[in-house]
Amino acid sequence: MSTPARRAEIDARLLAALGVCGVVVMLAVAVAIGTVSVPIGEVWSALRGVGDATTVTIVRDLRVPRALLAALVGVGLSVSGGALQGTLRNPLAEPFLLGVSGGAAVGAVIATALGITSPLVVTVAAFVGAAFATALVSVIARVAGGGSDTRLLLMAGVVVGAFANAAILVALADAPPERLRGALWWMMGSAADATWGAVARLAVAIVVLATPLIWWARDIDVLAMGDDAAASLGVDTVRTSRRVFLVASWLAAATVAAAGLVGFVGLVVPNIARAVGARHHRSMLLVSALFGAALMIGADLLARTARAPADLPLGAVTALIGVPFFLLRMRRLAA
Amino acid sequence: MTTGDARDRDAAPSSSGTTAMRLRIDDVVVQYAGSAARALDGVSLVATPGSMTAVVGPNGSGKSTIVRALLRLNPRIRGAIHIGDSSLESFTPRRFATTVAVVPQREESLMPMLVKDYVALGRHAHRSAFGALTAEDTHHIVDGLARTGMGHAVDRRTDQLSGGEWQRVRIARALAQHAPVLVLDEPTAFLDIAHEMAVFELLDTLAREGRTVLLVSHQLNLVARFASHIVLLHRGLVAAAGSAGEVMRGELLERVYDWPLVVTRDAAVGALSMLPLRGSAKRTR
Numbered sequence: 001m002s003t004p005a006r007r008a009e010i011d012a013r014l015l016a017a018l019g020v021c022g023v024v025v026m027l028a029v030a031v032a033i034g035t036v037s038v039p040i041g042e043v044w045s046a047l048r049g050v051g052d053a054t055t056v057t058i059v060r061d062l063r064v065p066r067a068l069l070a071a072l073v074g075v076g077l078s079v080s081g082g083a084l085q086g087t088l089r090n091p092l093a094e095p096f097l098l099g100v101s102g103g104a105a106v107g108a109v110i111a112t113a114l115g116i117t118s119p120l121v122v123t124v125a126a127f128v129g130a131a132f133a134t135a136l137v138s139v140i141a142r143v144a145g146g147g148s149d150t151r152l153l154l155m156a157g158v159v160v161g162a163f164a165n166a167a168i169l170v171a172l173a174d175a176p177p178e179r180l181r182g183a184l185w186w187m188m189g190s191a192a193d194a195t196w197g198a199v200a201r202l203a204v205a206i207v208v209l210a211t212p213l214i215w216w217a218r219d220i221d222v223l224a225m226g227d228d229a230a231a232s233l234g235v236d237t238v239r240t241s242r243r244v245f246l247v248a249s250w251l252a253a254a255t256v257a258a259a260g261l262v263g264f265v266g267l268v269v270p271n272i273a274r275a276v277g278a279r280h281h282r283s284m285l286l287v288s289a290l291f292g293a294a295l296m297i298g299a300d301l302l303a304r305t306a307r308a309p310a311d312l313p314l315g316a317v318t319a320l321i322g323v324p325f326f327l328l329r330m331r332r333l334a335a
Numbered sequence: 336m337t338t339g340d341a342r343d344r345d346a347a348p349s350s351s352g353t354t355a356m357r358l359r360i361d362d363v364v365v366q367y368a369g370s371a372a373r374a375l376d377g378v379s380l381v382a383t384p385g386s387m388t389a390v391v392g393p394n395g396s397g398k399s400t401i402v403r404a405l406l407r408l409n410p411r412i413r414g415a416i417h418i419g420d421s422s423l424e425s426f427t428p429r430r431f432a433t434t435v436a437v438v439p440q441r442e443e444s445l446m447p448m449l450v451k452d453y454v455a456l457g458r459h460a461h462r463s464a465f466g467a468l469t470a471e472d473t474h475h476i477v478d479g480l481a482r483t484g485m486g487h488a489v490d491r492r493t494d495q496l497s498g499g500e501w502q503r504v505r506i507a508r509a510l511a512q513h514a515p516v517l518v519l520d521e522p523t524a525f526l527d528i529a530h531e532m533a534v535f536e537l538l539d540t541l542a543r544e545g546r547t548v549l550l551v552s553h554q555l556n557l558v559a560r561f562a563s564h565i566v567l568l569h570r571g572l573v574a575a576a577g578s579a580g581e582v583m584r585g586e587l588l589e590r591v592y593d594w595p596l597v598v599t600r601d602a603a604v605g606a607l608s609m610l611p612l613r614g615s616a617k618r619t620r
């Protein structure tokens with residue numbers, strides 16, 4: 001068995017290596033390109049604080065944190081989406097289907113409505129809103145069905161999300177334009193306000209929340225086969241799926257708190273990882289994390305350069321990338 | 336390790352290397368929410384080590400409900416299930432999976448896996464979250480694949496297997512669990528004659544090695560040949576239980592299956608055999 005086992009490992013490692021290369025290349029490109037272009041050769045010296053002062057500031061204070069924040073958002077959403085798809089046995093599940101988005105937006109909008117201007121406090125409010133909405137989804141599903149019927153979770157997520165959206169629209173009905181703009185920032189996503197502090201906060205959240213998901217990857221393999229198989233292989237289906245659901249949702253909530261709602265990434269990237277050959281959830285989550293990071297750096301690069309000096313909403317760019325991907329998948333399915 | 340576990344281990348080991356354990360189901364009642372009828376209405380049965388026990392009956396008679404009750408996936412409102420001397424409730428999910436290996440009837444596949452990874456999931460309850468496969472894990476995985484004749488397919492993807500290969504790989508996964516009790520729900524559903532016979536012969540061997548084998552099947556004639564104890568279910572009740580001679584009775588099967596049939600002793604193999612007649616025979620008889 002040892003030889004074939006090693007061959008499969010190399011496949012997963014090759015994917016991971018490709019992902020790492022992708023992230024490094026995208027990072028270098030994203031730091032070099034912009035209104036002021038920085039030659040790749042100068043990026044490294046600027047990082048060390050050597051050279052033209054303006055270039056150093058652009059690289060160190062603007063572009064690197066922005067690219068890193070985008071990358072981390074990609075990691076968080078992709079790992080969250082991959083874990084949820086496995087647990088809910090649904091390749092179309094994504095974090096935002098389960099109430100996270102609506103909850104985060106409600107939290108941010110309430111904080112803004114209370115006159116809070118500190119970005120840090122608004123961020124925390126968004127996370128709390130998302131965590132609360134996720135818990136609410138879990139409770140509704142439990143009260144409705146008790147067991148581990150994953151369809152109930154999805155339905156509860158749709159209900160909570162719809163309610164949150166309605167609440168936001170009501171709250172914003174007579175809002176002044178600048179508050180509307182702030183709300184739009186949450187609903188469309190952006191890495192434009194990236195700071196090193198935001199990067200550090202999201203990095204910590206990802207370490208804390210993505211690690212357990214990767215730890216539970218084999219449980220997710222088993223859960224993905226259905227309740228009967230999971231129970232026969234020694235997994236407590238109800239408890240384990242609830243645990244994965246909560247942690248994955250909080251992970252998505254952390255990305256929302258950092259950069260607003262960026263749709264499609266959590267949906268598309270795990271599907272790409274499966275399509276290119278990830279055969280179990282541990283490799284799928286790791287490959288998704290790397291692919292998600294590379295994809296998001298690219299998406300953010302497009303967002304700030306496509307119609308420069310205007311910054312396009314990140315969520316719009318990821319949707320534009322996601323749509324052709326889905327059309328391709330549909331063609332493959334039909335064939 | 337609980338005291339119950341220690342006590343179970345005192346039982347005589349069988350030649351399979353597993354500990355002999357009896358599976359006892361007592362007066363189990365299951366009723367699904369929103370359903371007026373009980374899916375199981377006081378079913379009792381005992382599956383003993385070293386023999387094959389079969390549960391047969393028409394569609395909807397409660398066969399799969401027994402398996403799901405064992406997996407604790409349906410609302411059991413009365414009755415007890417014991418594995419060895421321990422009540423089912425005392426088992427953690429992990430200890431259950433190392434004691435009872437179940438091949439469920441249905442299974443979803445979101446992500447195609449490699450056959451070797453899939454069969455390795457049979458060792459899930461034996462392993463830690465990040466630990467590599469031990470020599471013992473590998474031994475049982477290879478053994479499961481070899482006994483089901485799927486050793487050649489370790490590098491194939493589960494979504495590229497034929498229906499028959501898929502069933503055999505599922506049985507291989509259950510064998511990798513190396514549990515003293517083996518429960519299979521329609522394991523020969525998609526198999527041709529040769530592969531179906533191979534599965535029955537494998538189960539027969541596993542039983543002779545000392546395992547407790549509980550088989551849910553529609554194959555009355557093969558069950559009559561291979562099983563030492565047959566439980567016939569009808570609308571959630573035990574209609575008959577015992578040897579093939581006690582269950583394979585024409586008028587009983589005709590009533591339970593609601594179809595005209597005859598039971599004869601097969602001249603070639605000497606086993607009792609059921610032959611369904613044309614539906615028109617219902618009116619003429």
